[in-house]
Amino acid sequence: MHEMSVAVEVCRLAEERLSPAELPQLIAVGLDVGDDAGLEPDNLLFCLEALLAAPPFHKARPEMTRCTGDVLRVTYLELDDDRQDD
Amino acid sequence: MTVRTIELREPVMARNNEIAETVRRRLAAAGVPALNLVSSPGSGKTLLLERTLAALGDELRMAVVTGDVQTQNDADRLARHTTRLVQAVVTGGACHLDAKQVDSALEAIDLAATDLLFVENVGNLVCPASWDLGEDAKVVLFSVTEGEDKPLKYPKVFRQARYAVLTKIDLLPYVPFDAEQAIGFAREVNPDLQFFRTSAQTGEGLETWFDFLRQLTRRPVPV
Numbered sequence: 001m002h003e004m005s006v007a008v009e010v011c012r013l014a015e016e017r018l019s020p021a022e023l024p025q026l027i028a029v030g031l032d033v034g035d036d037a038g039l040e041p042d043n044l045l046f047c048l049e050a051l052l053a054a055p056p057f058h059k060a061r062p063e064m065t066r067c068t069g070d071v072l073r074v075t076y077l078e079l080d081d082d083r084q085d086d
Numbered sequence: 087m088t089v090r091t092i093e094l095r096e097p098v099m100a101r102n103n104e105i106a107e108t109v110r111r112r113l114a115a116a117g118v119p120a121l122n123l124v125s126s127p128g129s130g131k132t133l134l135l136e137r138t139l140a141a142l143g144d145e146l147r148m149a150v151v152t153g154d155v156q157t158q159n160d161a162d163r164l165a166r167h168t169t170r171l172v173q174a175v176v177t178g179g180a181c182h183l184d185a186k187q188v189d190s191a192l193e194a195i196d197l198a199a200t201d202l203l204f205v206e207n208v209g210n211l212v213c214p215a216s217w218d219l220g221e222d223a224k225v226v227l228f229s230v231t232e233g234e235d236k237p238l239k240y241p242k243v244f245r246q247a248r249y250a251v252l253t254k255i256d257l258l259p260y261v262p263f264d265a266e267q268a269i270g271f272a273r274e275v276n277p278d279l280q281f282f283r284t285s286a287q288t289g290e291g292l293e294t295w296f297d298f299l300r301q302l303t304r305r306p307v308p309v
Binding site: 002005006009010012013017018027030031036037038039070072073074075076077078079080081082083 | 087088089090091092093094095096097098099101102180181182184212213215216217242
């Protein structure tokens with residue numbers, strides 16, 4: 001149920017790490033999600049897809065890796081430096 | 087297309103946890119133990135707090151931060167039993183409190199004149215387990231009108247809790263609930279859980295709970 005809160009926090013982390021010019025260039029956000037993290041993976045993906053499709057992002061996609069334990073972390077941000085904000 | 091990857095490995099909850107540590111240090115500096123009450127909706131968090139405020143109000147200076155998705159109904163109920171400030175946090179749809187909300191709520195509380203802080207979380211056994219609020223301990227409540235297997239269904243919150251309160255025990259004669267089995271399931275998940283059995287309606291078991299709170303204000307909460 002708190003997947004949207006987590007998704008918002010993932011987006012906040014991305015915004016914190018990237019410059020305003022880089023945000024529309026973001027194409028993927030890597031995530032590790034543990035099976036004991038208290039999250040429903042499909043729900044989290046749904047929330048992230050919605051948030052990462054909207055400004056300041058531009059059609060970025062979440063890439064989730066399931067793992068054991070209660071780990072929940074952003075593992076990488078992937079950018080396309082040639083992408084123009086349309 | 088020129089793809090560039092920025093490696094992060096950053097915990098998603100890092101910011102919340104930082105704020106929670108700030109809250110914890112602030113409470114520790116003021117010598118105020120804090121209990122985070124979690125349960126499913128309707129387990130009796132508010133009624134237990136009402137009874138606690140009414141019974142111990144002359145002995146302990148208790149402050150309450152209470153969270154609800156909508157309305158300040160719980161805060162209004164609690165305020166009837168204390169002259170002290172009850173801080174209401176309306177989450178506006180969120181299914182849990184977070185550390186920032188508690189940090190903000192503490193701004194209005196005079197910690198130097200407080201012996202004990204209760205945080206009444208949003209009724210939910212899933213989401214509050216993922217959010218550290220800076221409390222000393224979580225207290226998980228569940229009632230005899232719920233299933234005995236609640237601890238097995240929601241292990242994370244029972245694993246994180248240090249104390250458990252089995253509520254509404256006055257209803258035991260009327261419901262098919264095996265209290266020993268329920269406590270056994272809880273201890274399967276967390277063998278160190280300290281249990282209380284209470285009825286806020288009849289008062290049964292409340293004196294043990296009150297004694298625990300009295301003791302809590304006299305010594306540091308074990309980590």
